[in-house]
Amino acid sequence: MKNILRIFALIAFLSSNNAWADDSKQAGEYINNINTKIIAIASNKNVSDIKRRDQLISFIDGIVDSDWIAKFVLAKHYRSSTDVQKEQFKNLYRQFLINTYAPKFNSFGDQRFEVKGVTNQDKYYVVKCVFYPKNSANVLVDFRIRKNPDSADFKVLDIVIEGVSLIETQRSEFGSAIAASGLDKFLVDLDERVKKLKSAPAISKTK
Amino acid sequence: MFKKIFHQIIFLLLCFIVCNFSVFDAFAEENVSKSSATLTYYDEIEDIDFGTSPSIQTINDPLEKYNRKIFSFNEFIDINIFDPIAKSYRNTIPKPIRNSVGNVIKNLSLPFTCINSVLQGNAENATGSFSAFLINTTLGIGGIFDVAGTKKVEYRKEDFGKTFAKYGVGQGPYLMIPLLGPSTLRDFSGYLVEKTMDPISFNKLQIGGKEDIIDPSYRISLSAISALNTRESLIDILDDARKDSFDLYATIRSAYLQRRNFEITKQ
Numbered sequence: 406m407k408n409i410l411r412i413f414a415l416i417a418f419l420s421s422n423n424a425w426a427d428d429s430k431q432a433g434e435y436i437n438n439i440n441t442k443i444i445a446i447a448s449n450k451n452v453s454d455i456k457r458r459d460q461l462i463s464f465i466d467g468i469v470d471s472d473w474i475a476k477f478v479l480a481k482h483y484r485s486s487t488d489v490q491k492e493q494f495k496n497l498y499r500q501f502l503i504n505t506y507a508p509k510f511n512s513f514g515d516q517r518f519e520v521k522g523v524t525n526q527d528k529y530y531v532v533k534c535v536f537y538p539k540n541s542a543n544v545l546v547d548f549r550i551r552k553n554p555d556s557a558d559f560k561v562l563d564i565v566i567e568g569v570s571l572i573e574t575q576r577s578e579f580g581s582a583i584a585a586s587g588l589d590k591f592l593v594d595l596d597e598r599v600k601k602l603k604s605a606p607a608i609s610k611t612k
Numbered sequence: 613m614f615k616k617i618f619h620q621i622i623f624l625l626l627c628f629i630v631c632n633f634s635v636f637d638a639f640a641e642e643n644v645s646k647s648s649a650t651l652t653y654y655d656e657i658e659d660i661d662f663g664t665s666p667s668i669q670t671i672n673d674p675l676e677k678y679n680r681k682i683f684s685f686n687e688f689i690d691i692n693i694f695d696p697i698a699k700s701y702r703n704t705i706p707k708p709i710r711n712s713v714g715n716v717i718k719n720l721s722l723p724f725t726c727i728n729s730v731l732q733g734n735a736e737n738a739t740g741s742f743s744a745f746l747i748n749t750t751l752g753i754g755g756i757f758d759v760a761g762t763k764k765v766e767y768r769k770e771d772f773g774k775t776f777a778k779y780g781v782g783q784g785p786y787l788m789i790p791l792l793g794p795s796t797l798r799d800f801s802g803y804l805v806e807k808t809m810d811p812i813s814f815n816k817l818q819i820g821g822k823e824d825i826i827d828p829s830y831r832i833s834l835s836a837i838s839a840l841n842t843r844e845s846l847i848d849i850l851d852d853a854r855k856d857s858f859d860l861y862a863t864i865r866s867a868y869l870q871r872r873n874f875e876i877t878k879q
Contacts, residue, residue: 505856540707568874574866577671581862594858 428552429523432530435559436548439468440518440534448514458508465507470553470560471499477562478575482583490588497595504602506571515539518546528552529562672785672796673865679788683861686793690843695850698843710844712756717838719748719755721769724806728770732778740767772802777876786865794868 446460475498476483483491517537524531529551536544549563563572583591673679702710722745729738744760744767752759776798777783784797795803811819812826812834819825826834857863 509852567871568878569867569870573870574863577866578857578859578863582858585859591858598858 429525429530432532432550432559433520433523435550436532436534437520439464439561440520443510444513444516444518447511454511457511461510462503462507465510466499466503468561469502470551470562471495471502473560473562474502474572475499477572478579480576480580482580482588486588490592493592494588494595497592497599500599501595501602504599504605530559671865671869672783674785675787679786680861682788682790683864685790686788687860689791690850694839694843695847698840698847701840702844702847710841713837714841714845715748715752715758716755717841718758719745719752720812720834722748722767724772724810725767725770728772728775729767731775732770734770737767737770740765741770771799772805773799773872774802774876776802783869783872786869788861794864796869796872799872 442464443461446457446464449457449460452460472495475495478498479486479494483494486494513536516539519535519537521533521535523533529549532548532550534546534548536546538544545567547563547565548561549565550559550561552558553560563570565571579591582594586594722741725741726738726745729735729741744765747760747763747765748755748758751757773796781798783799787795787797787800789795789800792803807813808816809819812831815823815825853860853863853867
C-alpha cells in the first residue's frame with residue numbers, strides 16, 4: 406500500500422513539474438511573440454507615424470493587465486478610495502499607461518532581442534530578455550507576467566528595465582503625488598494628462 | 613591655502629560620514645518600510661489589503677524636505693544650464709567623437725573598478741577590468757577606442773559604494789547632492805573616497821609623489837567633460853521623466869534606489 410502511495414506521489418510530482426515546465430515554456434514563447442510583434446509594428450515603414458502609434462497603443466492595450474497594475478500602483482490609496490474613484494482611476498490609468506508607454510516602443514524597430522530564461526515566482530513568471538540596440542550597450546529587460554485566471558491567456562504585469570520596475574516606480578511616484586495633494590486632485594491631473602497624451606502628435610524616434 | 617583648507621574639509625566630511633554610518637542606519641530603521649520577500653512580490657495585491665501590507669520598495673528618505681529643496685535647485689540649474697549644453701553637445705559633435713570621449717572617461721574609471729573588484733573578492737571582474745584598461749590604454753590609444761569591448765573582454769563597473777554594500781554597510785538615507793544629483797549616504801561616501809584617492813582628482817594618497825600630478829585647470833576640464841558626457845547620455849531618460857512624471861523627485865528617487873539595488877545584488 407505504501408509503495409502504491411509512493412508511486413502516486415511520484416506521478417503527481419512529475420506531473421506538476423511537467424505542468425510548470427509547459428507553462429514556463431509558454432511564458433517564454435509568449436514574450437518572444439509579443440516582442441517580435443512590437444518590432445514588426447515599429448519597423449513597418451509602410452504606414453504613417455500616427456497609424457503606427459495607434460497600432461502600438463492597440464497592441465499594448467491587449468497584452469497588459471491594466472486593472473491589476475492600476476490597483477498595484479494606487480497601493481494603500483486603493484482601499485481608502487470610493488468605488489467611483491476606483492473606477493475612474495482604473496479607466497484613466499489604462500489610458501495613461503497605453504498612451505504614455507506604447508509610443509515609446511516606436512524606437513524598437515531596429516532592435517534584436519533574445520529570451521534568456523524564465524523563472525517561476527508562484528503564480529507569476531519572470532521572462533528574462535536581452536535587447537541589443539544597434540548603437541548602444543545591451544539592455545536587460547524582465548517581463549513579469551501571469552496567466553489571466555478567466556481566459557488562461559498571459560498578461561503583462563510589469564516591465565523591469567535594468568533593475569528598474571515600471572510599476573514600482575509609478576507606485577512610488579503616484580503615492581507621493583497623492584500624499585501631497587489628495588486623490589481627487591490627482592484624478593483631475595491624470596485626466597488632464599490623458600487628454601494631452603491623446604492629442605499629442607506621433608512620437609519620433611529617439612537619437 | 614584655500615586648496616589645503618578645502619582638502620581638509622573634504623577629509624573631515626568623509627570621516628564624519630563614515631563614522632556616522634551606524635547612527636544613520638539606526639535612524640533609518642524608523643523611517644523604512646521593510647521590503648517583502650521576492651516570492652511574494654506581487655502576492656500582496658491579491659488581498660487588496662494595502663493598508664496593512666508592507667511597502668515593496670524600501671524608501672528611506674528622512675531628509676526629504678531638504679532633499680526636495682536641493683532637487684529644485686538642481687532642476688533649475690539643469691534646465692537652464694546643463695541640459696542646453698548637453699543638447700548642443702549632442703547636436704554639434706558627431707557621435708563617433710562623443711563615443712571616443714565616453715571611452716576615454718570610462719577607461720579612466722577602470723582602475724577603480726579593478727580595485728573595487730579586488731576588495732569585493734571578485735577576481736574575474738578584477739582581471740577583466742585590468743585587461744580592458746591595459747588594452748584600451750595601449751592599443752586603444754589612451755582609451756579613445758574601446759578595443760577591449762570589441763574583443764569581448766567582459767567586466768562590470770564597480771565603485772566604492774558597491775564595495776561598502778558588499779561589506780554589509782547599509783545604504784543610509786537617500787540624499788540629493790547639489791549639482792551631482794541622487795545618491796545615498798553610502799554611495800556618496802564611496803564617491804568621496806574615490807575622488808580623494810583618484811590621481812587625477814584630489815590624489816590624497818599622493819600617487820606619483822605629489823598631490824598635484826596634473827594641472828588643476830586640466831583636472832577641472834576633465835571633470836567638466838566627464839559631467840557633460842554623463843549628462844548627454846541621460847538626455848532622453850530625463851526628458852521622458854520630466855514629461856511623464858507626476859512627481860519627478862519621487863520618480864528619480866525610486867528609479868535610483870532600484871537601480872543601485874539591482875547593481876549590488878545582481879551578481
